[in-house]
Each structure stands twice: as C-alpha cells, then as structure tokens.
Amino acid sequence: xxxxxxxxxxxxxxxxxxxxxxxxxxxxxxxxxxxxxxxxxxxxxxxxxxxxxxxxxxxxxxxxxxxxxxxxxxxxxxxxxxxxxxxxxxxxxxxxxxxxxxxxxxxxxxxxxxxxxxxxxxxxxxxxxxxxxxxxxxxxxxxxxxxxxxxxxxxxxxxxxxxxxxxxxxxxxxxxxxxxxxxxxxxxxxxxxxxxxxxxxxxxxxxxxxxxxxxxxxxxxxxxxxxxxxxxxxxxxxxxxxxxxxxxxxxxxxxxxxxxxxxxxxxxxxxxxxxxxxxxxxxxxxxxxxxxxxxxxxxxxxxxxxxxxxxxxxxxxxxxxxxxxxxxxxxxxxxxxxxxxxxxxxxxxxxxxxxxxxxxxxxxxxxxxxxxxxxxxxxxxxxxxxxxxxxxxxxxxxxxxxxxxxxxxxxxxxxxxxxxxxxxxxxxxxxxxxxxxxxxxxxxxxxxxxxxxxxxxxxxxxxxxxxxxxxxxxxxxxxxxxxxxxxxxxxxxxxxxxxxxxxxxxxxxxxxxxxxxxxxxxxxxxxxxxxxxxxxxxxxxxxxxxxxxxxxxxxxxxxxxxxxxxxxxxxxxxxxxxxxxxxxxxxxxxxxxxxxxxxxxxxxxxxxxxxxxxxxxxxxxxxxxxxxxxxxxxxxxxxxxxxxxxxxxxxxxxxxxxxxxxxxxxxxxxxxxxxxxxxxxxxxxxxxxxxxxxxxxxxxxxxxxxxxxxxxxxxxxxxxxxxxxxxxxxxxxxxxxxxxxxxxxxxxxxxxxxxxxxxxxxxxxxxxxxxxxxxxxxxx
Amino acid sequence: xxxxxxxxxxxxxxxxxxxxxxxxxxxxxxxxxxxxxxxxxxxxxxxxxxxxxxxxxxxxxxxxxxxxxxxxxxxxxxxxxxxxxxxxxxxxxxxxxxxxxxxxxxxxxxxxxxxxxxxxxxxxxxxxxxxxxxxxxxxxxxxxxxxxxxxxxxxxxxxxxxx
Numbered sequence: 023x024x025x026x027x028x029x030x031x032x033x034x035x036x037x038x039x040x041x042x043x044x045x046x047x048x049x050x051x052x053x054x055x056x057x058x059x060x061x062x063x064x065x066x067x068x069x070x071x072x073x074x075x076x077x078x079x080x081x082x083x084x085x086x087x088x089x090x091x092x093x094x095x096x097x098x099x100x101x102x103x104x105x106x107x108x109x110x111x112x113x114x115x116x117x118x119x120x121x122x123x124x125x126x127x128x129x130x131x132x133x134x135x136x137x138x139x140x141x142x143x144x145x146x147x148x149x150x151x152x153x154x155x156x157x158x159x160x161x162x163x164x165x166x167x168x169x170x171x172x173x174x175x176x177x178x179x180x181x182x183x184x185x186x187x188x189x190x191x192x193x194x195x196x197x198x199x200x201x202x203x204x205x206x207x208x209x210x211x212x213x214x215x216x217x218x219x220x221x222x223x224x225x226x227x228x229x230x231x232x233x234x235x236x237x238x239x240x241x242x243x244x245x246x247x248x249x250x251x252x253x254x255x256x257x258x259x260x261x262x263x264x265x266x267x268x269x270x271x272x273x274x275x276x277x278x279x280x281x282x283x284x285x286x287x288x289x290x291x292x293x294x295x296x297x298x299x300x301x302x303x304x305x306x307x308x309x310x311x312x313x314x315x316x317x318x319x320x321x322x323x324x325x326x327x328x329x330x331x332x333x334x335x336x337x338x339x340x341x342x343x344x345x346x347x348x349x350x351x352x353x354x355x356x357x358x359x360x361x362x363x364x365x366x367x368x369x370x371x372x373x374x375x376x377x378x379x380x381x382x383x384x385x386x387x388x389x390x391x392x393x394x395x396x397x398x399x400x401x402x403x404x405x406x407x408x409x410x411x412x413x414x415x416x417x418x419x420x421x422x423x424x425x426x427x428x429x430x431x432x433x434x435x436x437x438x439x440x441x442x443x444x445x446x447x448x449x450x451x452x453x454x455x456x457x458x459x460x461x462x463x464x465x466x467x468x469x470x471x472x473x474x475x476x477x478x479x480x481x482x483x484x485x486x487x488x489x490x491x492x493x494x495x496x497x498x499x500x501x502x503x504x505x506x507x508x509x510x511x512x513x514x515x516x517x518x519x520x521x522x523x524x525x526x527x528x529x530x531x532x533x534x535x536x537x538x539x540x541x542x543x544x545x546x547x548x549x550x551x552x553x554x555x556x557x558x559x560x561x562x563x564x565x566x567x568x569x570x571x572x573x574x575x576x577x578x579x580x581x582x583x584x585x586x587x588x589x590x591x592x593x594x595x596x597x598x599x600x601x602x603x604x605x606x607x608x609x610x611x612x613x614x615x616x617x618x619x620x621x622x623x624x625x626x627x628x629x630x631x632x633x634x635x636x637x638x639x640x641x642x643x644x645x646x647x648x649x650x651x652x653x654x655x656x657x658x659x660x661x662x663x664x665x666x667x668x669x670x671x672x673x674x675x676x677x678x679x680x681x682x683x684x685x686x687x688x689x690x691x692x693x694x695x696x697x698x699x700x701x702x703x704x705x706x707x708x709x710x711x712x713x714x715x716x717x718x719x720x721x722x723x724x725x726x727x728x729x730x731x732x733x734x735x736x737x738x739x740x741x742x743x744x745x746x747x748x749x750x751x752x753x754x755x756x757x758x759x760x761x762x763x764x765x766x767x768x769x770x771x772x773x774x775x776x777x778x779x780x781x782x783x784x785x786x787x788x789x790x791x792x793x794x795x796x797x798x799x800x801x802x
Numbered sequence: 803x804x805x806x807x808x809x810x811x812x813x814x815x816x817x818x819x820x821x822x823x824x825x826x827x828x829x830x831x832x833x834x835x836x837x838x839x840x841x842x843x844x845x846x847x848x849x850x851x852x853x854x855x856x857x858x859x860x861x862x863x864x865x866x867x868x869x870x871x872x873x874x875x876x877x878x879x880x881x882x883x884x885x886x887x888x889x890x891x892x893x894x895x896x897x898x899x900x901x902x903x904x905x906x907x908x909x910x911x912x913x914x915x916x917x918x919x920x921x922x923x924x925x926x927x928x929x930x931x932x933x934x935x936x937x938x939x940x941x942x943x944x945x946x947x948x949x950x951x952x953x954x955x956x957x958x959x960x961x962x963x964x965x
Contacts, residue, residue, distance in 0.1 A: 032901065687949075727948050
C-alpha cells in the first residue's frame with residue numbers, strides 16, 4: 023500500500039510547506055558578490071563600441087575580456103544533413119542578434135549595485151534591419167542573422183512523398199493557414215546560479231536552477247576548456263522548469279568564468295523581465311496544411327508545410343531544430359492514414375532562441391491537426407468525434423507503427439474518445455445549444471485526441487545528432503548499515519515528486535519503509551551521469567533503473583540471508599523488508615549490519631560489491647513510450663465582448679501503470695492549466711523593430727485561479743509491454759490538447775454565426791474579428 | 803547588502819515576534835530585507851512586479867507583497883513570514899490539507915500561497931469554491947493547475963465548520 027500504485031503523500035512536502043526548501047537564491051557563500059547583465063536594447067546591430075565609466079571599469083566585463091581568456095561560444099549542432107551551425111558567444115562579440123542578448127556583465131557587492139553599474143554601460147550600435155516575422159525571414163533576400171549563412175534557415179526537413187495523383191479524386195479537401203504564438207515558459211522561480219571555486223576539491227562548483235546538471239557540466243566543459251572532473255554542477259530545490267531549465271545558458275558560462283577570474287563566489291538571479299524578454303522562448307509556428315478525406319470523413323492524406331521561429335541561436339543541447347523536426351514526425355498524431363508529406367523549416371530570426379517547452383511541438387501539431395479533423399467533420403456533416411473515431415488507430419492494430427515510423431506500444435485510443443464523449447455529455451450540450459443561453463452567450467463543445475511520445479530512446483536521438491544522446495539510465499542504490507536505502511540518480515526533480523515516487527518503486531521491490539529511503543539527485547558530484555529530466559522520461563528511465571538496482575540488491579540480500587539462515591537460496595523469499603525461509607527470518611537491517619559491521623559472518627563467496635550497486639536501465643523498446651488521451655471541453659463565448667468561459671473540462675487519459683496517482687493527476691492538472699494559457703492568454707509579441715512587447719506578468723498573462731476550471735480526470739491504465747511495471751511517460755501530456763480542444767469548442771460555439779478562429783491564443787480580439795469577418799462574408 | 807548604501811536608514815520592526823533593527827537602503831524591499839538580512843528565505847521572489855504573489859507575507863496580520871513594500875516604510879510594524887507560522891493552528895491545518903490534496907509540486911509559490919490561503923480561511927469561513935478562487939487570484943502557481951489548492955482550502959474550511 024506504499025509501493026507502485028499507491029496514492030502516498032509526498033516526502034518533499036513538509037520542507038516546502040514550511041518555507042524551508044533550499045532554492046538557488048537561498049544560497050549565500052562567504053565573500054559572494056552579485057552579477058547583473060547589460061542586455062542589447064536593439065534586435066539586430068553591429069556593436070561599434072562600449073562606453074564604460076572609468077570608476078566602474080574594473081567591475082564590467084565584455085567578450086573582449088572573455089575571448090582572450092579562451093572562453094568559447096556555445097555551439098549546438100545537429101547531425102541532420104544541411105543543418106547550419108550558429109555560434110553564440112555568451113556575451114555578444116561584434117554583433118547582437120536579439121533584443122535582450124547579454125553584451126556585458128557587471129559585478130558588485132549586491133544585485134542592486136550591479137544593476138546600477140549595468141545602467142551606466144552604454145554601447146554604440148550600427149543597427150541592421152531585423153528579421154521579426156519568420157515567413158519574411160525565410161524568404162529570399164532577407165537580411166541574414168548570421169552573415170556567413172546563405173539564408174536564415176537552420177534546417178529544412180522533408181518527410182513523405184508526393185501523393186497528388188492518389189488523392190486527386192478525394193471528395194473532401196480542406197486547407198488551412200494556422201498560426202501559433204511565441205510563448206515564454208515562466209516557471210515561478212526564474213533561473214539563477216551561484217558559482218565558486220572549491221579550493222579543496224579543486225573544482226568549479228556551479229549551483230544552478232537546472233533540469234539537467236550533467237548536461238550543463240558537459241556544456242561548461244566545452245565552453246571553458248576545463249576537463250569534466252574539474253566541474254561540479256548542483257541543482258538545489260528547483261522551482262519548476264517545464265523545459266526552460268533544460269539548456270546551457272550564456273549566463274552560466276559567463277558566471278563560471280568570472281568566478282575563476284575574480285577568485286570569489288558569484289551569484290546571478292534572473293529577474294522576471296529578463297525571463298520574459300531575454301530568455302529562450304517556445305512554440306511559434308506557422309502551418310499551411312491541406313488534408314484530403316473521403317465522403318465519410320476518412321483521412322486519405324495530409325500535406326503540410328510548417329515553419330518554426332527558432333530565434334537567433336541554436337541552444338545547447340537541444341539545438342534549434344527540435345521543434346520543427348518533431349513537427350514532421352508527429353503531425354499525423356494518433357491517426358492512421360495512407361498518404362503524408364511534410365516539409366519543415368527552422369527559421370533563424372532576431373528573437374531569443376527557443377527551448378523545448380513542455381509538450382514541445384506536440385501542442386502545436388495537435389492544435390493544427392485537430393482543427394483539420396473538425397473541419398473535415400463539418401465538410402461531411404458529421405459530429406467531429408465520429409470523424410476522429412473513424413481515423414484513430416484501433417486497439418486491434420496495437421502495437422502499431424504509424425506512417426512516420428512511430429511505434430505506438432499499446433492502448434485503446436478510440437475508447438478514450440468514447441469515454442470523453444460520454445463524460446462531457448455531448449447530447450446535453452447539443453440540447454443546450456438548441457435552447458440557447460439565458461444570458462445570450464454561445465455554448466460550444468470541443469474534443470482532441472493525441473498521443474505523447476516520452477522517454478525517447480537512444481535510436482531516436484542518435485539520428486538527430488545533437489550534443490546529447492540518452493543511453494542506459496543509471497541509478498546507484500546503497501543499503502546503509504542501519505537498514506536504510508540511499509538512491510542516487512542523475513535526473514533532477516523540480517516538482518515531479520521523485521523523492522516520493524522513486525521511493526515507492528524501491529519500496530515495491532525491497533519493502534524498506536518510505537521514510538527510510540532517500541533520493542540524492544541533481545548533483546554531478548554525487549550521482550551517475552544522466553541527460554536529466556526532460557521528455558517525460560524520469561519515471562520510466564530512472565524509475566526503471568531504481569527497480570533494476572533494487573532487484574539486484576535483493577538478490578545479494580537473499581544470498582547472504584541463505585547463508586545466515588542456513589537455508590537453500592531458492593527457498594529464501596523477500597517480502598516486506600524481511601527475508602524468510604520456512605520459519606526462519608532475518609531483516610534487511612540485520613543483513614546490512616552483518617555486511618558493514620560483522621563481515622566475519624558472511625559467506626566466503628559473498629559478492630564483494632556488497633550492498634551497493636549501480637544499475638543501468640533501458641526499456642525493451644528504444645522508441646519511447648506512448649501515452650495518449652482525449653480531452654473534451656464545454657465553453658461559453660460572449661459574442662459581444664469575445665470573452666470565453668470554460669464551463670467543463672474533462673481528461674480521459676492512459677499513461678500506463680501509475681506509480682502515484684496523485685502525482686499523475688497533478689501533472690495533468692498543471693499541464694492543462696498551462697495549455698489553457700496557450701489557448702487563450704499567453705503571448706510574447708514583438709513589434710516591427712524586434713522589440714518584445716510583453717515584459718511583465720501584467721502583459722504576459724498566466725492563467726490564474728479564476729481562469730482554470732475544476733478539471734476532471736478519468737484514468738485508463740494500459741501497461742506498457744516494454745517498461746518496468748508498465749509505466750509510460752506522462753509529464754507533458756496535459757499541455758498538449760487544451761489549445762486544440764478550446765479552439766474547437768469556441769468554433770463549435772461560433773458556427774451558428776458562421777465564424778471560425780484558426781490562430782492561438784484565441785483572444786477576445788480574434789473572436790470579435792472572426793465574427794466581423796463572418797458578417798462581412800456570410801457562409802454560402 | 804543594503805548596509806553599504808550611504809543613505810541607509812536604521813529600520814526597527816518585529817519579525818516573527820522577534821525585534822529586529824537593521825540598516826536598509828530606502829530602495830530595499832521588505833522581501834530582500836528579510837531574505838538577505840535575516841536569512842528568512844521562505845519568502846520567495848517570483849516576479850518583483852507585484853503580480854505572482856510568491857512573496858506574500860503578513861504585515862500587522864494583513865497579507866502584503868514583500869516585493870512591493872519598502873523595508874523603511876515598515877518601521878515599527880510586525881512582520882510574519884512563512885517561518886513564523888510553524889506553530890500557527892490554521893497554517894498547520896493548511897499544511898496537512900495541502901499535502902493530502904497534492905496542492906504543491908515545485909513548492910516555490912507555496913509559502914505565499916499558504917499565507918493567502920490562511921487569510922481566506924480566517925476571514926471568510928463561509929466562502930464557496932468560486933469565492934475562494936477569486937480571493938486567491940493574487941497568487942500564481944505554474945505547476946498544479948490550482949485544483950489541489952482549492953480542494954485543500956475547501957477541506958480546511960469544512961473541517962473548521964465541523965469543529
């Protein structure tokens with residue numbers, strides 16, 4: 023009742039509820055000074071000169087200080103053919119490529135004083151025309167962001183073949199232009215770091231709010247020219263990440279070098295304005311998509327061009343082309359159809375780089391594809407869910423290799439849809455629409471079904487050739503002399519509750535009580551290498567490694583127990599922390615005491631590895647896990663002012679075996695809330711000069727208590743055939759469907775007025791514009 | 803530290819029942835004063851724009867934004883931070899309810915959330931869920947979707963009614 027499947031309370035809660043967590047801003051070291059960054063006020067320009075007042079000259083550093091010292095630019099190439107490599111000096115060299123790019127750093131006793139100095143540093147620029155819109159930047163003749171390139175395309179990819187003749191006679195042809203907005207990621211805790219040189223260990227130690235300490239260490243090694251063993255990266259308590267904390271930051275490189283140069287500890291705390299205007303963004307896509315279907319609504323083919331605004335630089339380790347490459351491979355979603363072609367363009371612009379935000383491109387392709395499904399349904403005169411049902415991969419085809427080679431491992435996708443239709447009570451919504459609302463608002467209902475590839479394997483990443491390829495995930499497990507268990511993992515928990523869920527896995531195998539199991543994580547000095555926490559992978563990969571390590575420890579415990587109990591090995595069982603043979607038994611703690619304190623009692627052939635082991639784990643399939651869900655929502659749209667209220671929101675999901683259902687639900691609730699932000703509120707717009715227009719949380723609107731409804735969840739639980747306990751990755755799923763569901767629901771509400779919205783966020787202005795257009799052009 | 807500032811002023815106030823007298827520059831906000839000077843790091847800074855609510859603390863018993871209050875403007879007043887609520891009965895009930903309802907994930911918004919929730923529970927014993935949401939709307943959470951937080955506050959309101 024505390025193992026896999028138990029809804030246990032989290033071990034990490036008490037310290038967090040008492041304000042006694044330790045986040046990076048809470049760390050202070052003796053002699054520590056603070057940093058502030060001078061950031062480019064313009065989007066695209068050559069730097070002509072710096073004007074630095076003489077009295078602060080020794081507290082200001084630019085690339086002219088870093089480059090001669092051997093600091094190298096951040097470089098994240100992809101092995102995909104044709105990828106153009108960008109080099110990002112951590113402080114801009116001769117050119118700035120986005121407003122907010124760091125151009126100098128200042129150091130002072132306090133952050134406030136460092137900011138005072140930063141305000142006195144003036145750079146003179148020769149401004150160049152900025153590339154603000156990705157379609158214009160991709161067009162021939164656009165000024166190049168990187169002057170030695172021939173155009174502004176990081177990478178073009180092509181998936182699939184021409185199929186015009188195969189679908190020439192298709193009775194239904196739907197074409198749409200679809201645009202999604204640039205988003206900021208906005209974990210409540212921004213980035214931050216403390217860097218110092220540990221004189222005893224002779225190591226650079228970087229405390230940083232990251233999801234991937236081992237990868238930050240690799241990147242620092244490359245940029246600073248230090249060997250890996252001279253660098254230790256520690257992630258303390260981290261206040262949310264969602265992808266934003268999954269990269270090597272220029273500020274990390276600068277601070278690490280400067281602490282070595284100055285010989286004192288340094289701290290930098292990102293402020294919210296820096297996060298909103300100068301940090302990596304996500305999700306800005308444009309689609310030109312055409313779908314072909316038969317008269318029943320069965321999909322015959324999908325033909326798409328997709329552009330992703332990848333910003334000015336390729337980030338380490340994920341590169342500039344993750345989102346676009348994902349679009350090509352996952353646009354078909356959970357549907358089974360015979361013809362597919364997709365071209366993608368990762369476009370370089372004068373905006374901040376992009377980083378994989380929770381769900382990455384899955385949210386965008388779901389938004390695009392699910393609009394298409396609804397449009398096909400409208401064209402053939404059927405309910406949209408019926409057209410979905412017609413096209414979803416049926417359970418009898420599982421496991422199923424889809425048109426782009428994705429290996430769907432298991433599940434009943436149509437059942438999730440049927441349950442969502444029943445759970446949202448479609449019939450009653452249709453009756454309500456016929457009656458009309460007393461307040462005159464328009465009610466609509468929407469659906470979306472998706473699948474979520476998680477825990478991507480070696481083969482998936484190898485083909486892509488970026489600086490990070492996940493292999494075996496390792497965990498170290500050690501039984502202590504008093505019968506406790508220490509787990510050491512290179513992933514990093516930043517809200518996912520892994521201190522609890524990993525303990526549940528270990529408890530399931532060994533029976534040691536949860537309160538005696540401790541997870542050590544997020545510290546390269548204490549844990550095995552790991553690519554970190556991203557891509558819905560930690561529970562599958564590191565959780566699988568915990569189980570593997572604990573099973574091997576159980577085997578060693580049984581061998582020692584057999585000797586101590588004078589029993590045959592095959593007769594010794596482990597249950598509830600107790601090893602038994604017939605009437606004789608011995609606890610894990612007693613065996614541990616024997617190993618550590620009374621080794622004379624051990625058998626002669628005891629495994630010299632003792633009660634400590636490092637185990638590596640990969641699932642039986644390298645394709646990653648495939649979770650899926652159908653979301654459904656009912657909305658009320660005020661056609662006078664364009665406001666949308668979510669009246670009901672239902673998730674029917676299947677992420678395989680749940681280790682802790684409360685944590686699973688928490689991930690889904692949080693994901694849906696972020697998806698509601700994507701659908702209706704969040705947007706980081708840029709003006710024609712490349713200036714960011716949203717620089718406070720009053721301009722960049724996050725969904726709050728009154729915007730997120732009481733979300734309902736129904737679980738399905740189809741275990742993965744390939745993973746420990748049948749677990750599937752699910753951390754990103756919640757965020758994938760809301761923008762599609764809400765857009766479809768809004769369009770369902772607006773259809774009586776002949777209006778259609780296609781772009782997100784679906785703001786009141788867009789709804790009112792769609793209504794105006796519909797009045798101007800009445801439906802045929 | 804703000805003590806380096808030439809125009810720093812001595813600020814005397816009570817923090818979690820303890821008298822504190824410390825120099826502060828006029829521009830030092832209360833959250834920095836508490837975090838950097840008193841090492842009370844449970845008051846978290848999420849935006850320093852007065853929007854996210856992570857730095858919410860009690861000033862003479864009323865919730866305020868630690869990032870919008872200047873330390874020098876708090877002369878003689880009583881400040882309670884999350885660390886000062888360890889023995890508080892309502893806060894204890896809320897901590898129990900928050901963990902039972904999985905009302906926190908990363909925990910960064912949690913101290914401010916708990917202080918606002920305590921204020922709602924003590925001030926509005928009859929609040930329904932819709933009222934709870936409106937009253938809590940000055941605190942942002944990026945992890946939980948608010949579902950567990952509303953349930954946790956509901957649970958404490960109901961428990962207090964039941965005695």
